[in-house]
Amino acid sequence: MNSEKVVFSFFIVLALTLNFGFFMGEIDDFAHHNIYELFATIVVNLIAMGLKLGDRTQVGAVLLSTSMVANLQLLAAAITWGYVTQISEVGLNADNASVIISLSGGALIANVISVVMLVSETLMSRR
Amino acid sequence: MVFVCVYAICIIGMVLVPGLPDSNGETTYMSFFHAYYFLAYTATTTGFGELPAPFSNAQRVWAIVCLYISVITWLYVVGRIITLLKNEHLQLAFAEESFIRSVRRKTNDYYLVCGFGDTGSLLLRGLTDAGLSAVVIERNDERMKALDLRDYPTRVLGLCADASEPRYLIAAGIESKKCIGVLILSNNEEANLKVAVSARILRPDLKIICRSASLENESEILGIGGDIHVVDPFRVFASYLAMLIYNPTIETLNEWLSGAAGAKLDKNICPLKGGKWILCGHGRMGSVVYRKLSNLGVDITAVDPLIENIEGIAEHAVLGRANMDNLKKAGLDDCVGLIAGTDSDTFNLNMVYQVELYSPSLFSIVRQNQHSNEVLFKRTGADYILQPSLVIARMVLFMLTAPLLRPFFKHLNYLYENSPVELADLTNRLAENIGDDVPILKTYVLDTKHAPAVCSMLNNKAVYLADIYRAPSNRGESLNVVPMVHKRGDTITVLPIDELLLAPNDELLFCIKPNAKIMLEANMANEHTLDYLLTGVEPAKSYFFRWLQARTA
Numbered sequence: 001m002n003s004e005k006v007v008f009s010f011f012i013v014l015a016l017t018l019n020f021g022f023f024m025g026e027i028d029d030f031a032h033h034n035i036y037e038l039f040a041t042i043v044v045n046l047i048a049m050g051l052k053l054g055d056r057t058q059v060g061a062v063l064l065s066t067s068m069v070a071n072l073q074l075l076a077a078a079i080t081w082g083y084v085t086q087i088s089e090v091g092l093n094a095d096n097a098s099v100i101i102s103l104s105g106g107a108l109i110a111n112v113i114s115v116v117m118l119v120s121e122t123l124m125s126r127r
Numbered sequence: 128m129v130f131v132c133v134y135a136i137c138i139i140g141m142v143l144v145p146g147l148p149d150s151n152g153e154t155t156y157m158s159f160f161h162a163y164y165f166l167a168y169t170a171t172t173t174g175f176g177e178l179p180a181p182f183s184n185a186q187r188v189w190a191i192v193c194l195y196i197s198v199i200t201w202l203y204v205v206g207r208i209i210t211l212l213k214n215e216h217l218q219l220a221f222a223e224e225s226f227i228r229s230v231r232r233k234t235n236d237y238y239l240v241c242g243f244g245d246t247g248s249l250l251l252r253g254l255t256d257a258g259l260s261a262v263v264i265e266r267n268d269e270r271m272k273a274l275d276l277r278d279y280p281t282r283v284l285g286l287c288a289d290a291s292e293p294r295y296l297i298a299a300g301i302e303s304k305k306c307i308g309v310l311i312l313s314n315n316e317e318a319n320l321k322v323a324v325s326a327r328i329l330r331p332d333l334k335i336i337c338r339s340a341s342l343e344n345e346s347e348i349l350g351i352g353g354d355i356h357v358v359d360p361f362r363v364f365a366s367y368l369a370m371l372i373y374n375p376t377i378e379t380l381n382e383w384l385s386g387a388a389g390a391k392l393d394k395n396i397c398p399l400k401g402g403k404w405i406l407c408g409h410g411r412m413g414s415v416v417y418r419k420l421s422n423l424g425v426d427i428t429a430v431d432p433l434i435e436n437i438e439g440i441a442e443h444a445v446l447g448r449a450n451m452d453n454l455k456k457a458g459l460d461d462c463v464g465l466i467a468g469t470d471s472d473t474f475n476l477n478m479v480y481q482v483e484l485y486s487p488s489l490f491s492i493v494r495q496n497q498h499s500n501e502v503l504f505k506r507t508g509a510d511y512i513l514q515p516s517l518v519i520a521r522m523v524l525f526m527l528t529a530p531l532l533r534p535f536f537k538h539l540n541y542l543y544e545n546s547p548v549e550l551a552d553l554t555n556r557l558a559e560n561i562g563d564d565v566p567i568l569k570t571y572v573l574d575t576k577h578a579p580a581v582c583s584m585l586n587n588k589a590v591y592l593a594d595i596y597r598a599p600s601n602r603g604e605s606l607n608v609v610p611m612v613h614k615r616g617d618t619i620t621v622l623p624i625d626e627l628l629l630a631p632n633d634e635l636l637f638c639i640k641p642n643a644k645i646m647l648e649a650n651m652a653n654e655h656t657l658d659y660l661l662t663g664v665e666p667a668k669s670y671f672f673r674w675l676q677a678r679t680a
Contacts, residue, residue, distance in 0.1 A: 002665050004672045054670030057653055124599075124649075 005122075011048040012063075012118055015070070016111040018044055023108050027101045028094035035081065038104065042074045045107070048114075059121050063114055070110040077103035133200045134170075137193040138162045147183045157186070165190075170197035219287070223298060226286045230300040233284075235260050238527070239299050239306055241290035241322050242313030243270045245498040245516035246338070246523075248277070250310065253524040255279040262299050262306075264290040266313075291321040293329065301329050308334035310523060320344050327351045336523055340411065356526060363522055364515045365415040368466065368492065371511065372404065373423045374543045376550060377536065380557075384532075384638070385521050386565040403428065403462035407449040407478055408469030409436045412494070412515070416468060428457045449478050451485065464490035467509075472500045476507055483508045529568045531612035531619065531636040538621035553622065560607045560640060567639040568611075571651065574632055578651035582631055588661060593625035595650050596637075597660040606647055607640035 018041040025032025049067035052060065077100045084096045141162035146155040157165070161179055168175045169190070182190060211217065238254065240247055243265035254261050263285040265271050271287040288295040290313070300306050309326045311319045316339060323337045334354045339345045345357045370378040406417055409431040417440065420427050429444040430453055447453040449469070459465075465482055467475040472495065479493045493509040495501070504512050525532050542550040557566075575582045584590055592613070598604040613623035614634040620627075623635075639647060650656055658666040667673045 004665070004667055008668075008672075051669055051671050054673065055668045057655060057668075060668060 008051055009118060011044060011051055012111075012114055015041065015044045015048045015067075016108070016115050019070070019074075019104060019108045019111050023101060023104050025101075028098040030092050030097040030100075033097070033101060038074070038078060038081070038100075041104070041107075042071070042078060045071050045074055045111075059117060063117055066110045066114040066117070070107040070114070073103050073107035073110065077101075077107070130200055130204045133196055134163075134166060137166050137197055140189045141165060141186070141193065144185045144189045145183060146186055147181060155180070166193060166197060169194050170201040172198055172201075223286060223288070226284060227298050227300075229284050230262055230298070231303070233260065233262075233300070233305060236305050236307045237262050237300075238308045238310055239264070239296070239301055239326075241265075241309065241311045241319075242338075243267075243274055243285070244312065244314060245514075246312045246520045248273070249498075249517055249520035250312065250523055251277075251279060251283055253520060254527070255281050255283065257524070257528050259527070262286075264288055264295055264299050266290070289318075291318045291325070293325045296322070296325055296329060301326060301333070306330070306333070308336065308527065310527075311335070311337040312519075312523075313338070316341055316344050320348060323348050323355070324351060327353055327355070336526060338519065358519055358523060360515050360519050361412040361415045364412055364494075364513065364518055365419045367513060367518050368416050368468075369419040369423060371492065371513075372420060372425060372464070374540070376554065377539050377543055380539070380554065381536070383557075384566060384568060385525075402426070402464070403458055404464045404466060405430060405454060405457050405459065405462050406466045406468060407431075407454075407474075408467070408494075409440070409444065410470060412470070413468050416466065428462075430454065430457050449474065451481055454478075454482065459486070459489075462489070464492065467491065467493040469494070470496055472496050472503075476500070476503055479507045479509045525568075529570055529636055531570055531614055531634065532568065534619045535612050535621050535636070557609055557638060560609050561638065562640070564640050564642075567641055567644055568636065569639060569644070570634055570636045572632065572634050573629060573651075580654040580657040581629065581651050583654060584657055584661070585629065585631055590629045590657075590661065591625065592623055592627040592629060592635075594660050595629070595657070596647055597650070599646060599650060599656050599660065602660050602663055606643040606650075608643050608647055609638045610635055611638050612636040 018037060022033055022037040022041055045067065049064065049071055052064040052067055055061070055064070080096060080100050080103065081092075084090055084092055090096065138159065141157050142159055143156070146157060149155050165178065170193075237260040240251065240261050240263045243251070243263050247263070247265070251261055251263070258281075260281055261283050263274060263283055265274070265285065265287060266289050268287055271285055274283065274285045277283070286295065286299060288298070290296060290299075290311075296309075301309065309322070311322045311326075313319055313322075319337055319339055323335055326333060326335055331353060334356075335351075336356045336358060337348050338358050338360060339348055340359055340361055345359060348357050349355060367378070370381070404420070404425060404427045406413055406420075406427055406429045409417060409429040410433075413429065413431065414436070417427060417429055421443075427443065429440060430447065430449045431444065432446070432448045434446055445453050445457040447456075449467075451459075454465075459482070465479075467478045469475055475493050475495070479491050482489055482491060487508075490511075491509045492511045492513060493504060493507070495504045495512050495514045498514065498516060539550065539553075542553075571577055573581050573585075578595075581590060581595060592610060593605070596606045596608050596610070598606050610623055611621070612635070613620045613627060614636075615630060615632075637647065650660060655666055655668060658664075667676045
């Protein structure tokens with residue numbers, strides 16, 4: 001067992017699971033989605049991206065780019081949330097809730113790709 | 128001309144003929160635009176009707192006239208255009224133009240193949256299977272059609288033209304840097320020589336492989352200089368045959384390496400050694416075979432119907448057609464094998480068939496000249512079928528994909544003479560590692576493009592040959608590959624030892640079990656994998672873990 005692998009996989013899988021947890025529920029009903037979960041998703045995703053920095057191989061490059069995509073989408077979701085709740089007068093309604101959730105759905109896909117690559121690389125090395 | 132005149136007359140008439148009176152009672156006339164519009168849809172038999180306004184009777188009369196003459200003219204013109212387009216020369220010009228454009232657009236390196244006969248098509252199959260790209264020039268229209276029907280893994284561009292005309296060589300992109308070799312394979316000796324010379328003049332640095340069956344032409348072709356090789360179908364064929372009879376182990380290995388169907392390492396193709404042989408046909412190819420075999424000490428008798436063919440070897444030859452009587456005269460009853468090597472497939476087939484009926488235990492080798500006769504040859508029950516075109520195609524293919532194989536076979540011949548045990552060891556090693564699969568032969572250059580991981584590792588660590596083919600699942604084990612030849616600069620080592628220290632730009636020829644290829648390539652390309660193979664420890668992959676490792680260490 002390799003402690004590096006444990007930590008690395010832990011964060012990548014946690015990023016996916018948290019993202020999925022936030023995404024679950026009706027897309028236009030924000031009562032089904034917890035803003036703290038979005039916060040945790042963003043933090044874990046950023047950590048995962050940090051762990052991926054510095055790998056010079058092809059697989060490493062693709063893993064890093066999937067993390068960057070996920071972060072981009074999640075941050076966009078967070079900014080949208082911040083704008084509608086704090087700055088604009090509109091407040092959270094079905095319209096902007098669906099924007100936030102669908103952005104996190106995009107990030108979910110990127111996280112799925114990341115995990116699939118992680119698993120397949122592990123299986124390839126057959127150790 | 129006719130077309131313009133007819134249109135002009137019709138339009139003028141249409142404009143001049145008075146139309147129906149308008150609301151003020153004044154006669155209207157058609158404008159030029161409307162007249163042309165009317166004619167456009169009438170002449171092409173579209174017939175929208177009377178536009179823009181209903182016609183007067185006078186206009187209708189003129190419209191009838193217009194309709195007949197314009198439609199006939201129109202059809203005539205269309206017919207002429209179609210004839211022009213179907214013109215052979217024009218079509219050739221179009222084909223050439225599009226060929227030149229596609230060649231220029233090619234992004235990968237390619238070989239220029241002149242002549243798409245049996246050899247050419249077999250070679251193209253091998254080349255494309257090996258992932259190489261090719262452009263073909265062939266004179267024969269029928270063969271070109273055959274090329275279009277083949278389903279090669281990569282698209283092969285072809286032009287129907289005479290390669291001995293330099294402008295077609297240029298059209299096929301011989302001057303482009305992407306053209307990495309010319310393979311001249313046609314049956315025409317003169318044309319081959321001319322193509323070789325033109326190719327050398329156009330590109331002094333280009334690799335040229337030329338087929339030539341005559342010694343005079345061969346020396347002339349070699350005289351051109353540069354990176355040039357001549358393949359003599361008769362000599363190649365004869366040495367194959369000699370190898371088959373004299374040292375069957377090596378020949379079996381060769382067959383197996385080329386991926387011939389049914390080739391097994393544990394079973395020699397020709398099971399016997401020594402004994403008397405009969406050679407039918409002592410023509411151009413036969414005489415080379417005879418000389419080669421008798422030099423190796425094989426007792427051989429030739430049968431040939433032409434007296435001038437067997438002049439020099441009368442005591443070892445029987446004059447006459449190779450029928451049963453003459454074969455018996457040549458000693459059919461006490462010989463071990465028969466080579467049916469005339470240049471006529473009919474004779475060869477008939478001979479082998481009769482001999483098979485007469486004594487089935489005899490080992491018969493038959494020469495197959497035409498690829499199309501394959502079915503018949505397979506049915507005759509001949510023990511071994513040799514196709515000159517296949518033999519040449521295989522040889523050229525090895526020259527291109529695995530040039531290091533030549534010293535390997537030289538070494539094998541040496542082993543065969545001097546230490547047969549080592550040869551048996553090698554055969555066992557190959558059989559153990561690759562088994563019944565068709566082996567892949569591939570040369571790897573240890574440069575930054577093909578083996579980036581090895582190169583960067585060599586900057587600060589020693590890498591041994593054994594390291595790069597360890598199994599990534601467990602470094603104690605090896606992948607199913609056998610390193611065959613190692614080349615550094617001009618030094619060539621056959622069967623390099625595992626403890627060999629690698630250096631950048633070394634060339635390595637591997638014999639690979641198909642499913643191990645991807646792993647071997649990953650070993651050479653992925654730093655992490657290679658690092659594990661070298662040290663046995665999984666390296667830290669990213670900045671953070673490297674930092675952590677440095678802190679804890």
